Amino acid sequence: MEAIGTVLLAMLAGSLRVSTPFLFVSLGECLTEKSGRINLGNEGVLVLGAMVAYATSYETGSPWAGVAAAAVAGLLLGGLHGAICSLARVNDVAMGIAIMLAGTGIAFFLGKPYVQPSATLLTGIPFGFWSDNAQVRNALSVCPLFLLGIAAAIALHWCFNATRVGLRVRIVGDSQDAALALGLPIDRTRFLATACGSALAGIGGAFLSLYYPGSWNEGLSSGQGLMAVALVVFSRWNPINCIYASLLFGAAGALGPSLQTVGITWGYYLFYAAPYIFTLVVLIITARGGRSLRGMPGQLSIGR
Amino acid sequence: MSTTTTVTTAPASAPVQVGDQWYPIRRTAEALLAPIAALAGAAILFSIFLLCLGASPADFLDLVWRGAFGSWFSIQNTVQRAAPLLLTALCVAIPGQLGLVIIGGEAAVVLGGLAATVAALPLINTSPIIVWAAMAIAGSAMGAFWVGISGWLRAKLNVNEVIASLVLSYIGLALFNHFVEGLLRDPASLNKPSTYGIGDENMLDTVPWLDVHPGLPIGILACLICWVLIYRTSFGFASRVTGGNIRAAQLQGLPVTKLILLACAIGGGCAGLAGAIEVAAEYGRSNASLNAGYGYTGILIAFLARFNPLAIMPMAILLGGLGAAGGLLQRRMGLPDATIQVLQGLIFVSILASDTLYGRFRWFQPRGGA
Numbered sequence: 001m002e003a004i005g006t007v008l009l010a011m012l013a014g015s016l017r018v019s020t021p022f023l024f025v026s027l028g029e030c031l032t033e034k035s036g037r038i039n040l041g042n043e044g045v046l047v048l049g050a051m052v053a054y055a056t057s058y059e060t061g062s063p064w065a066g067v068a069a070a071a072v073a074g075l076l077l078g079g080l081h082g083a084i085c086s087l088a089r090v091n092d093v094a095m096g097i098a099i100m101l102a103g104t105g106i107a108f109f110l111g112k113p114y115v116q117p118s119a120t121l122l123t124g125i126p127f128g129f130w131s132d133n134a135q136v137r138n139a140l141s142v143c144p145l146f147l148l149g150i151a152a153a154i155a156l157h158w159c160f161n162a163t164r165v166g167l168r169v170r171i172v173g174d175s176q177d178a179a180l181a182l183g184l185p186i187d188r189t190r191f192l193a194t195a196c197g198s199a200l201a202g203i204g205g206a207f208l209s210l211y212y213p214g215s216w217n218e219g220l221s222s223g224q225g226l227m228a229v230a231l232v233v234f235s236r237w238n239p240i241n242c243i244y245a246s247l248l249f250g251a252a253g254a255l256g257p258s259l260q261t262v263g264i265t266w267g268y269y270l271f272y273a274a275p276y277i278f279t280l281v282v283l284i285i286t287a288r289g290g291r292s293l294r295g296m297p298g299q300l301s302i303g304r
Numbered sequence: 305m306s307t308t309t310t311v312t313t314a315p316a317s318a319p320v321q322v323g324d325q326w327y328p329i330r331r332t333a334e335a336l337l338a339p340i341a342a343l344a345g346a347a348i349l350f351s352i353f354l355l356c357l358g359a360s361p362a363d364f365l366d367l368v369w370r371g372a373f374g375s376w377f378s379i380q381n382t383v384q385r386a387a388p389l390l391l392t393a394l395c396v397a398i399p400g401q402l403g404l405v406i407i408g409g410e411a412a413v414v415l416g417g418l419a420a421t422v423a424a425l426p427l428i429n430t431s432p433i434i435v436w437a438a439m440a441i442a443g444s445a446m447g448a449f450w451v452g453i454s455g456w457l458r459a460k461l462n463v464n465e466v467i468a469s470l471v472l473s474y475i476g477l478a479l480f481n482h483f484v485e486g487l488l489r490d491p492a493s494l495n496k497p498s499t500y501g502i503g504d505e506n507m508l509d510t511v512p513w514l515d516v517h518p519g520l521p522i523g524i525l526a527c528l529i530c531w532v533l534i535y536r537t538s539f540g541f542a543s544r545v546t547g548g549n550i551r552a553a554q555l556q557g558l559p560v561t562k563l564i565l566l567a568c569a570i571g572g573g574c575a576g577l578a579g580a581i582e583v584a585a586e587y588g589r590s591n592a593s594l595n596a597g598y599g600y601t602g603i604l605i606a607f608l609a610r611f612n613p614l615a616i617m618p619m620a621i622l623l624g625g626l627g628a629a630g631g632l633l634q635r636r637m638g639l640p641d642a643t644i645q646v647l648q649g650l651i652f653v654s655i656l657a658s659d660t661l662y663g664r665f666r667w668f669q670p671r672g673g674a
Contacts, residue, residue, distance in 0.1 A: 040466065080653075084653065084656070084657045087657060087659075087660035088660050089659050089660050089662060089663075090656060090657060090659050090660050091656065091659065093405055093466050094405060094607060094656050095653070095656045095657075097405075097407060097603060097652070098604075098607075098649065098652035098653045098655075098656050099649075099653065101600070101604070101645065101648060101649040101652055102646070102649025102650060102652065102653055103649070104645065104649075105642055105645030105646040105647075105648065105649040106646055106649070108640070108642030108645060109640055109642040109643060109645070109646050112640040112642065222474075223470075223474055226467070226470055226471075227471070229467050230467055230471070267482060267486075268482075269478045269479075269481040269482040269485065269486075270478060270479070270482050272478055273474065273475045273478035273479070276471045276472075276474040276475045276478070277475060279467075279471045280468065280471050280472065280475070283457075283463045283464070283467060283468060283471070284457065284461055284463055287457075287461050287462045287463040287464070
């Protein structure tokens with residue numbers, strides 16, 4: 001019984017801890033997809049953001065400067081993706097893979113000198129102060145970026161539903177014909193949505209290197225940037241749902257390490273694959289509906 | 305609005321008009337010039353990148369040349385890297401004919417290698433021929449199965465194949481690690497968990513006279529067969545029709561589901577075979593060395609070759625050469641090993657961006673005769 005409690009607590013802690021990058025990347029991907037384009041390059045943005053954040057924090061001593069730098073790096077790489085995809089006949093799915101390769105390559109290249117030194121990290125906010133249990137305290141030490149992510153999700157939700165900008169993004173994403181008729185700048189809207197979405201993904205990367213695991217190395221990301229695409233499908237393109245989905249994916253990711261804490265080491269690698277299996281299941285369930293997925297932007301190329 | 309993702313942005317073959325007998329030649333010229341322009345663009349961007357770092361692009365080019373093709377040793381190194389790339393590029397190019405983007409070749413390679421090892425282990429005391437046959441069959445079957453899952457999900461359940469194949473790639477790697485570090489682990493392999501070896505007598509030799517990696521002739525043969533398959537059979541024709549317009553293909557009564565499954569299985573089989581060959585020719589056992597990124601580089605090569613198996617051959621040599629030069633660059637210029645990855649990324653981005661060049665220039669288009 002106690003073991004189950006330990007596992008559940010560890011999963012809760014893990015979920016709070018590892019969900020933040022999922023949250024940021026899925027919010028960014030959600031914004032991009034709402035405008036009718038898909039960005040698989042967010043995986044590269046995540047890695048580049050992690051590297052830039054770590055390097056900036058190391059050089060300036062301020063982790064928040066690192067977070068800002070990661071957002072700018074994401075903005076630039078996402079802008080590149082957005083700009084090239086605006087050209088006629090360029091395939092956004094394939095371009096995403098290319099941006100992923102280029103982004104990780106640049107991050108590994110420039111990040112070589114920062115593998116060793118230790119930068120100033122972000123500190124968690126101790127929400128577990130009321131408990132004497134060290135595990136609970138540990139579990140409830142929440143990264144400020146997580147709260148920022150929740151705020152961003154709420155802001156994005158409000159933006160889509162209550163503002164002119166949000167409405168325009170949705171029109172461009174839902175019907176190119178309607179956007180043309182209204183005289184909306186389709187390419188510019190998508191370009192900006194992609195760039196801003198990638199800026200969010202960059203902040204997700206900053207979390208990886210500045211909070212948890214809290215170091216920079218080449219194996220830092222385990223595909224969160226790509227899983228975000230499935231996460232957005234799971235969230236039905238709703239930023240608020242992205243929060244729940246990220247927590248769920250975080251919990252799935254924490255399953256293996258949590259079982260290890262109570263001494264179950266069998267099948268470590270299989271449990272490590274849990275979030276991927278979960279992603280696949282989500283994809284299968286959400287795809288069953290066929291063409292008309294509720295909430296899906298009409299211009300999205302994966303929705304053919 | 306139909307949003308069929310056509311990756312093969314082959315120029316829509318406009319009706320050739322009477323009196324324009326040069327159009328096929330100009331069309332070929334366009335198909336050759338656009339990637340060359342893209343490669344040149346990537347080279348220029350990369351040169352600027354190097355200059356910003358204070359390194360000389362000329363030195364870089366010189367070292368790449370020497371590291372990749374400068375000596376017999378470096379040519380062997382290049383070929384050794386290019387051999388599996390030929391097959392992993394086919395893993396992307398064949399489903400690519402149907403407009404599918406399969407990026408799960410990496411898992412097909414490692415699982416193919418693992419399956420080949422498992423198939424070889426009970427047979428190690430028979431003859432090498434039997435071992436090799438078993439390995440080839442098991443490796444390709446495993447690869448075909450693994451990539452086939454993505455195809456099945458795409459065809460039957462309408463799951464996007466890009467994400468499915470990628471997620472399956474991670475799952476496949478986890479399975480591989482699970483078996484290599486658990487059930488199938490040779491307890492003697494301490495630092496680098498490996499399976500039991502297939503034995504020296506069962507290793508594939510290098511090609512006689514040429515002394516190059518045995519995967520090279522197999523890969524070239526596979527490319528040639530796939531070229532015939534795509535451009536000279538009804539399967540290939542039906543696949544290309546489907547890739548061009550899936551609704552039209554369905555209206556014509558083409559068996560789209562079967563085509564998708566078959567294309568994915570053939571592609572996966574190629575990647576699985578690459579894994580089997582790597583085990584039989586290089587490592588003699590399955591371990592993390594198999595997970596060397598061949599699947600990912602294969603994606604790049606397939607796009608560079610515009611999914612044409614014949615064009616895959618030079619592109620695989622080019623990318624294999626870049627990989628082979630990596631070590632030399634590290635030693636001579638002090639550039640980190642990720643330099644090659646940056647260059648690959650730039651090439652990839654510019655080759656995809658060059659898709660926009662097709663049809664932009666009137667000179668390449670069919671002309672009104674009459």
